[in-house]
Amino acid sequence: MDSPWSDLDRPPLRVLPLRRALLGPGGWSALDVVASTGSTNADLLAREDAPDGSVLVADHQDAGRGRLGRTWSAPPRSGLAVSVLLRPRRPVADWPLLPLVTGTAVVDALVELGVQARLKWPNDVLLEGPDRPGKVCGVLAEVRGERVVLGAGINVSLRTDELPVDTATSLVLAGARSADRDTVLRRYLRALRTRVDAWAAGEPVLPAYRAVSATIGAQVRAHLPDGSALEGLAVDVEDDGRLVVQDSGGTRRRLAAADVVHLRRR
Structure with missing residues (x-):
């Protein structure tokens, strides 16, 4: 018991x-x-x-x-x-x-x-x-x-x-x-x-x-809902909660949902 x-x-x-x-x-x-x-x-x-x-x-x-x-x-x-x-x-x-x-x-x-x-x-x-x-x-x-x-x-x-x-x-x-x-x-x-x-x-x-964010300033790999992945620098979390990731070409994407892996800190 x-x-x-x-x-x-x-x-x-x-x-x-x-x-x-x-x-x-x-x-x-x-x-x-x-x-x-x-x-x-x-x-x-x-x-x-x-x-x-x-x-x-x-x-x-x-x-x-x-x-x-x-x-x-x-x-x-x-x-x-x-x-x-x-x-x-x-x-x-x-x-x-x-x-x-x-x-x-x-x-x-x-x-x-x-x-x-x-x-x-x-x-x-x-x-x-x-x-x-x-x-x-x-x-x-x-x-x-x-x-x-x-x-x-x-x-x-x-x-x-x-x-x-x-x-x-x-x-x-x-x-x-x-x-x-x-x-x-x-x-x-x-x-x-x-x-x-x-x-x-x-x-x-x-x-x-x-x-207290460990993600902002980190190199990340974001696995997106459509099955694709995005690698880049996490530069911010915006006021609506979206994560902003800048890729190697300088393009910024705003992510509402993703599975994020930290690669390294800047």
Whole structure:
């Protein structure tokens, strides 16, 4: 029988203290923690009556989804699978900035934990530095009608032999000050609340994103939705969230969607 306490180094999240810390004025409207689910994003999207500011967290997510239909999973309680539901009042044309807002909030939280975090366009959070650099988090935004769900999966205590790919890492491997998932979740949700509120108020969000971008200034290969690839220098992320890549001939292309590989920094 699988018990939540079968791995003493990976205790379950403590829902009541989390609710006391994160719900209420200036915070989130609802917070639920489930032991296991296929996808927190899918579960929240299925709740048509969920209020703005609802949060769903899973101790274990066994069918997590990323961009381009990719799936991933991790050992129970080794990371955070967290989704929030918003009913934005800003025009739908502004919603593509929300994944960038979310990534910036993840960086805010992780920097407070003592690691060097930066963003790879459009949705990956990377850890830098001497202690196991790599991808620590992916962000996925999904829209249904007047609702948008922002999902993030953060690797917290995964060991080297548990990583899904060689380019991944975790907070433990990168030497973070804390691997307590309650602490990481609180820092992330508070940072996200601040960033989302600023976006909702019409404040510019791209300056903060650009400041922590690992893509701007890098030579990249962008795999485009039509199957072609573009190599060049990533020169900017524009105010609508599009990546600007300059090829060897000096031509600049604005990309709304692509799978980007970093080749080297300029």
